[in-house]
Amino acid sequence: MSKRNPDYENSFWQKFAMWCSGDYDPAKGKFEMKKPGQKSKGPNIIGKLMHILAQEESIYASERDKNLRTFNRFYIIVSVALGFLLTILLLVTVSQLPRFGDANAPENNEVARRYIEKGLEETGAVNIVAGMILDYRAFDTFGESCVLFVASCCVLMLLKEKKPEPEKRYDPVNSAILQPAARILVPIIIIFGIYVILNGHISPGGGFSGGAIIGTGFILYQTAFGFEKTGKFLSEKFIKVITVLALSFYCFAKSYSFYTGANHLHSVITPGTPGAILSAGLIVYLNICVGIVVACTMYSFYAAFRRGSF
Amino acid sequence: MVSTFFTNYEEVASCILFVIGMMNLLLQPNLIKKIIGLDIMDCSVYLFLAAKGYIEGRHAPIYVDGVTDAVNYINPVPSGLVLTGIVVSVSVSALMMALTINLYREYSTLNLDEIMMKLRQEETEKLGRLTYGAVEDEE
Amino acid sequence: MTLVQNFPFFCIILSMFSAIISFVLSGRQAKIVHLAMTGLVFVMSLFVLQYTYMTGSSYTYMMGHYPAPWGNEIRIGALESLMAAAFSLIMLLSVIGGIYHIDKDIDKERQGLFFIQLDLLLASLLALIYTNDLFTAYVFIEICTIAACGLIMARKIGRVYVSAVRYMVMSLIGSGLFLIGLSLLYAITGQLLMSPARIALQKIADTGQYEVPMAVIMVLLTVGLGIKSGLYPFHTWIPDAYGYSTTSASAILSSLVSKGYIFLLIKLIVRVLPYKSIPGAQMENILFLFGVVGMIIGSVDAIKDKNIRRMISYSSVAQIGYIYMGIGLGNNAGADAALFHVISHGLMKSLLFLAATGLIDCSGGRLDRKGLTGAGYRNKVAGVGFTIGSLSMIGMPLLAGFVSKFMFASAATSAPIYKMIIAWTALAISTVLNAVYFMRMVLVIYTPVGAVKASRLKRGAQTDIEIKPESGEKAAMLQKGPLENIGIIGISALIIMLGTYSQVIIDIIRNGFALFD
Numbered sequence: 001m002s003k004r005n006p007d008y009e010n011s012f013w014q015k016f017a018m019w020c021s022g023d024y025d026p027a028k029g030k031f032e033m034k035k036p037g038q039k040s041k042g043p044n045i046i047g048k049l050m051h052i053l054a055q056e057e058s059i060y061a062s063e064r065d066k067n068l069r070t071f072n073r074f075y076i077i078v079s080v081a082l083g084f085l086l087t088i089l090l091l092v093t094v095s096q097l098p099r100f101g102d103a104n105a106p107e108n109n110e111v112a113r114r115y116i117e118k119g120l121e122e123t124g125a126v127n128i129v130a131g132m133i134l135d136y137r138a139f140d141t142f143g144e145s146c147v148l149f150v151a152s153c154c155v156l157m158l159l160k161e162k163k164p165e166p167e168k169r170y171d172p173v174n175s176a177i178l179q180p181a182a183r184i185l186v187p188i189i190i191i192f193g194i195y196v197i198l199n200g201h202i203s204p205g206g207g208f209s210g211g212a213i214i215g216t217g218f219i220l221y222q223t224a225f226g227f228e229k230t231g232k233f234l235s236e237k238f239i240k241v242i243t244v245l246a247l248s249f250y251c252f253a254k255s256y257s258f259y260t261g262a263n264h265l266h267s268v269i270t271p272g273t274p275g276a277i278l279s280a281g282l283i284v285y286l287n288i289c290v291g292i293v294v295a296c297t298m299y300s301f302y303a304a305f306r307r308g309s310f
Numbered sequence: 311m312v313s314t315f316f317t318n319y320e321e322v323a324s325c326i327l328f329v330i331g332m333m334n335l336l337l338q339p340n341l342i343k344k345i346i347g348l349d350i351m352d353c354s355v356y357l358f359l360a361a362k363g364y365i366e367g368r369h370a371p372i373y374v375d376g377v378t379d380a381v382n383y384i385n386p387v388p389s390g391l392v393l394t395g396i397v398v399s400v401s402v403s404a405l406m407m408a409l410t411i412n413l414y415r416e417y418s419t420l421n422l423d424e425i426m427m428k429l430r431q432e433e434t435e436k437l438g439r440l441t442y443g444a445v446e447d448e449e
Numbered sequence: 450m451t452l453v454q455n456f457p458f459f460c461i462i463l464s465m466f467s468a469i470i471s472f473v474l475s476g477r478q479a480k481i482v483h484l485a486m487t488g489l490v491f492v493m494s495l496f497v498l499q500y501t502y503m504t505g506s507s508y509t510y511m512m513g514h515y516p517a518p519w520g521n522e523i524r525i526g527a528l529e530s531l532m533a534a535a536f537s538l539i540m541l542l543s544v545i546g547g548i549y550h551i552d553k554d555i556d557k558e559r560q561g562l563f564f565i566q567l568d569l570l571l572a573s574l575l576a577l578i579y580t581n582d583l584f585t586a587y588v589f590i591e592i593c594t595i596a597a598c599g600l601i602m603a604r605k606i607g608r609v610y611v612s613a614v615r616y617m618v619m620s621l622i623g624s625g626l627f628l629i630g631l632s633l634l635y636a637i638t639g640q641l642l643m644s645p646a647r648i649a650l651q652k653i654a655d656t657g658q659y660e661v662p663m664a665v666i667m668v669l670l671t672v673g674l675g676i677k678s679g680l681y682p683f684h685t686w687i688p689d690a691y692g693y694s695t696t697s698a699s700a701i702l703s704s705l706v707s708k709g710y711i712f713l714l715i716k717l718i719v720r721v722l723p724y725k726s727i728p729g730a731q732m733e734n735i736l737f738l739f740g741v742v743g744m745i746i747g748s749v750d751a752i753k754d755k756n757i758r759r760m761i762s763y764s765s766v767a768q769i770g771y772i773y774m775g776i777g778l779g780n781n782a783g784a785d786a787a788l789f790h791v792i793s794h795g796l797m798k799s800l801l802f803l804a805a806t807g808l809i810d811c812s813g814g815r816l817d818r819k820g821l822t823g824a825g826y827r828n829k830v831a832g833v834g835f836t837i838g839s840l841s842m843i844g845m846p847l848l849a850g851f852v853s854k855f856m857f858a859s860a861a862t863s864a865p866i867y868k869m870i871i872a873w874t875a876l877a878i879s880t881v882l883n884a885v886y887f888m889r890m891v892l893v894i895y896t897p898v899g900a901v902k903a904s905r906l907k908r909g910a911q912t913d914i915e916i917k918p919e920s921g922e923k924a925a926m927l928q929k930g931p932l933e934n935i936g937i938i939g940i941s942a943l944i945i946m947l948g949t950y951s952q953v954i955i956d957i958i959r960n961g962f963a964l965f966d
Contacts, residue, residue: 072423076337083333090325090629093662095315097636101366103381106649107639108365111518112385116371119386120378122515128371128386133393139512139521143576143588144394146465150569150592151401153472154599157562158408204372208397240473247469255462261514262458263450274373294397301404305411328629332622344618351625355632362636387641391584395628398591402621405595409602409614416607425611 124270124280125201134201134283138254141286145293149247152297161308182224189217197291201280207287211294218299227307239296246289253282320361327354339423341410345403352399356392363388453500456493457525458510460533461575464490468568476560480548483564487541487571494534501527502957507964509581518645524581528788528961531954532578532712535792536705538943539799540571543704546803546936547697554604554695566599570701574709583631583721584641586713590627590677594620597706600698601690612689619686623676630669634721637662643720647966654723667722667732671714675736678710680773681743684766688754691762696806699758700799703765708791711772715784718776719966737777737868741875743770748882756816757809760886761801764842767879768794774872775857781962782860788958789856793841793849793947800838800940807831807937808894818893825894832894834937839887841944844880849947854880856955 098105115132125131133141193213200206222230260267269281278284315322327350334347363385371386410420417425467486471479501507507526514520544551544567555563573593580586594617602613635641637659638649653659676683691699747766754760768790775787811827812820825832841850854876861872947954 079333079336083329086332087326087329089665089668090328091315091322093633093665094318094321094325096659096662097314097318097321097633099314100318100320100361101364103365103368105362105365105639106637107362107387107635108385109639111639111641112387113380114519115386116380116383117378120373120376126373128373128383129389129393132386133390136513136515136520137390137582137584140394140582140585140588142465143585143592144397146468146569146572147398147401147588147591147595149469149472150566150595150599151405153562153565154405154595154602155408157559157599158405158412158602160558204370206393208393244469244472248466251462251466251469257514258458258462258512259455261520262455262511267514274376305407328625332625335618335622335625341614348621348625351621352628355625355628358629359632359635362632388635391632391635394584394588398588401595402591402617405598406614406617409598409610409617412602413607413610413614416610422611422614429608429611 120274123283124274125283126274126280127201127203127206130201130206130283130287131280134206134286135281138257138286141290142250142254145247145250145290148293148297149243152300155301155304159304159308178224182220186217186221186224189220190214193217193291193295197287198284200287201283207290208294210287211291212298214291214295215298215302218295219302222299222302222306227303234299239300243293243296246292250286250289250293253285257282318361321358324354324358324361327351327357330354339421341406341413341420341422344422345406345410348406349399349403352395352402356395359388359392359395451500453496454508454510454525456497457523457530457533457575457579458512460490460493460537461523461572461579464568464572464575468565468572471561471565471568474561476557476564479561479564480551483567484541484544486568487537487544490571490575491534491537491541494530494537497525497530498527498534498957501525501530502960505960505964507961517642518640521580521582521585522642523576523579524643525579526961526964527957528965529578531957531961532788532791533575535795536574536578536708537571539704539795539940540567540701542936542939542943543700543799543803544697544936546799546933546940547695547700547806548932548936550696550806550933556605559603559605563600563603566596566603567701570596570600570706574705577709577713581643581720582641583634583643583646587624587628587631590624590710590713593706593709594624594677597702600702601694603698604693604695606693608693612686612693615686616690619683620677623673623683625673626669626676627673630666630673633662633666633669637666643716647721647723650721650723663723670717670722671732671736674710674714674717675739675773678707678714679766679769680736681739681746681766681770684743684747684769687766688750688759688762691765691802692756692759696802699762700802703762703802704795704799707765707769708795711769711776711787711791715776715787716965719784719962733777733779735777736773737779737871740770740773740775740777741871743767744774744875744879745770745882748879748886752882752886755818757805757818757821757890758802758816760890761798761805764801764883764886765794765798767883768798768842771853771857771879774875775860778860778864778868778872780860780863781959782856782863785955785958785962786853786856786860788962789951789955790853792954793853793944796940796944796947797838797841797850800834800937800944801842803933803937803940804831804834804838807933808835818890821890821894822896823894823898825891826897830934830937834941835894836891837941837944839891841948842887843884847945847948849944849951852948852951852955 115136116128119125119128119131123131123135125135190213193210195210196205196213197207197210200210218230218234257267257269259265273279331347331349331351331354335344335351336347338344338347365384368384369382371383371389374382413425414420417428419425419428464486467482471482474482505527507524507529509517509522509524512521512523516522551560551563569592573589573596576589577586577593580589598613598617598620601616602609634646634650637653638646640646640649650663653663679687687703691703694702744767747763747768747770751760751763751767754763772787772790772794775783775790777783778786807828808821808824808831809816811831812824815821825835837848841848844851844854858873858876861869861876864872
């Protein structure tokens with residue numbers, strides 16, 4: 001005979017049968033209209049503010065001079081008032097801007113038109129955005145790589161430990177899921193990242209997205225196999241050297257192109273055949289450099305946050 | 311005046327989000343919430359830019375079949391700006407996180423007001439010891 | 450295009466490249482690279498200055514193969530190159546003047562990173578000075594912010610992290626406002642380069658379209674940069690940020706970083722935002738008002754503070770108020786005065802920070818007036834440097850500070866009458882207040898003390914407090930040498946030179962400013 005569920009009354013099928021016959025309503029008590037006067041449980045700005053003020057009370061309770069607290073309250077009130085003012089200003093501004101998706105909006109002018117119409121011919125990149133940020137406006141993008149670089153320097157400065165804590169604390173958990181999954185996934189992730197970088201000028205993607213993908217691959221590998229194994233191919237020195245090489249190449253390549261451009265010299269860089277991997281002049285190499293920098297930075301952020309060293 | 315207020319949902323939303331993020335960055339005493347506010351603020355600007363770049367009925371700015379006519383593609387400039395901006399905000403968030411970790415190690419709280427009060431107490435306790443290396447001497 | 454015309458671009462790339470290469474160098478090598486690079490940038494900027502001043506024109510330099518509205522570009526004139534030269538010189542002298550403190554305050558393995566931040570800070574300042582592109586300006590503002598944060602927290606004590614967080618919060622709000630202002634500007638003009646954006650804005654202003662958006666953009670851009678440069682109501686982060694970091698960092702932060710933003714703001718006002726033609730004219734008055742209030746409040750706060758480094762930091766608030774007052778006067782003379790004050794205040798403030806540290810060191814690390822009594826006799830160079838800086842701040846004739854105050858006063862005469870009265874009153878009050886706190890300090894450091902007490906003060910053993918002998922590594926006391934004194938003497942000499950031969954610099958500023966838009 002079939003086994004009987006001892007808790008049949010509360011089982012799913014019993015409820016289902018009751019629902020079919022109309023005895024049971026799963027939504028009961030969840031969607032009813034609230035009676036007027038009942039307090040709403042939604043986000044409550046005033047309540048939040050009161051909460052902040054109350055918190056303050058506990059912090060400043062021991063403080064003898066209350067001037068500071070008065071100042072702080074004044075500061076909060078003024079800031080909130082300014083925030084409302086800013087919202088209104090921005091909303092008025094937005095309501096005067098052209099309609100969403102309007103082709104005749106002022107920003108769709110000759111600048112954007114040239115990027116689209118001449119982009120293929122001048123940069124050789126099928127991806128217009130890649131052509132724009134790595135050729136027309138390359139100085140910005142170099143600055144942006146430097147932002148990443150300076151941020152990773154700052155993070156290292158803050159979190160680098162002289163003696164990292166013993167490896168044991170960060171040993172990966174031996175699990176039946178993590179290691180086998182990582183073994184399968186890491187190569188796929190890294191290969192996909194390389195694909196995204198190399199096709200940055202042909203399809204959506206590029207150095208930043210590809211580099212971030214490779215970085216996650218490294219991080220997954222580290223999580224599964226520990227710092228000791230990762231350190232074999234991603235030592236601190238290696239990361240530093242490769243970042244410096246990539247950024248230096250970027251710096252020199254772009255300097256050459258800026259210098260020839262400004263002095264109206266002939267540049268040896270040609271767009272090549274659009275659509276091929278090795279085309280679009282410097283863009284593919286710059287994408288590789290950016291990819292390396294981003295991948296290394298992502299991993300070093302992770303390592304610095306996790307342990308304070310590589 | 312309210313001409314495009316009800317069609318520019320994206321821009322309206324991004325403006326409101328911007329102020330929400332900014333107020334969080336300014337007023338939240340908790341450092342992690344401050345960072346969340348910062349990210350909301352930055353992302354709202356990217357939403358705004360992305361919305362400005364869109365043109366109805368056109369494709370993403372990647373050439374299809376070698377067609378280079380400008381009427382086929384949306385404006386690529388905002389996309390580029392968003393790309394640059396995202397990297398900047400990633401860097402800034404990472405830096406703020408690292409600062410937060412160090413502050414937590416030092417004062418074992420994430421509440422900036424509390425940290426300020428602790429500092430004030432420290433300073434009043436050794437009012438005479440206004441030395442350049444005073445804080446350094448302590449463990 | 451002659452070789453000299455390439456120099457500004459070389460300066461920017463060189464400073465970025467030295468930052469990149471310093472990543473694999475040791476701290477010592479990074480220091481040498483930094484000093485050599487800053488010197489080279491200074492020399493190159495001088496060449497550019499000579500070239501632009503002689504030809505009397507400005508030129509644009511394409512960053513790439515594409516002309517104005519499509520590619521990035523930088524623009525070079527006499528004013529820009531003067532600023533670049535001044536900034537690199539001040540940075541060089543500030544680093545030299547605090548070079549032993551960098552060794553002492555920052556761990557060995559972090560020094561390389563510290564110099565990377567300095568290199569990138571110089572790169573970003575140069576880029577802010579030269580750039581003609583709004584989005585490039587945004588990117589380099591962020592580099593400047595992060596690098597400045599790195600400088601603040603380079604010293605490994607808990608206090609600086611709080612300062613760094615407060616600095617970052619205000620700065621990030623500033624950059625957020627700047628970014629959304631920029632996006633709105635792009636939405637109504639479709640241009641990111643300054644000169645085309647100006648033409649587009651002028652066209653919009655003529656047709657009377659988008660009046661509110663334009664005013665909002667102006668407010669956002671101005672307030673964003675104002676917050677970042679420490680304009681009065683947003684100045685709360687300044688004393689913390691400048692007061693606790695290592696000497697060179699304080700000197701550079703107070704004298705250069707905020708000035709970079711101010712220069713960019715002046716550039717935006719002149720070159721992009723049509724302040725004159727639309728309701729945005731009110732913006733000038735607001736800047737004027739905040740500047741004047743900042744002048745007074747900053748000085749009052751400085752009088753109240755006992756800590757000498759914080760006192761100097763509060764005085765920065767007041768001095769930035771001067772600069773904004775000059776911008777707010779709304780005439781060319783006011784802008785000239787503001788630009789002159791950017792240079793002279795940069796020199797004075799870095800001198801004061803360096804000299805103050807010299808005084809503090811010979812008083813056993815004490816920062817208050819009691820501990821600093823007679824310090825001028827113990828460290829003569831620092832004492833003289835501090836006196837020169839203070840006198841210049843107060844506005845002693847023959848020193849740089851006097852020239853800038855004189856320029857502000859004479860610029861006010863051509864402004865509307867109510868502004869003139871306010872500006873003169875504020876100048877007078879602020880001068881008196883400056884005199885109160887700076888003269889008090891100078892008197893304190895030259896108050897004679899007995900020989901026994903002096904030696905006790907030198908060890909920092911003041912009656913009631915006994916400083917613990919520093920242990921272990923920290924006991925590796927400050928290396929003594931002539932280098933820090935060279936920094937102090939160099940800046941003092943420059944202040945005197947700027948005071949006596951001010952006409953040349955004023956000429957350059959005036960001609961350069963005329964070519965600015």
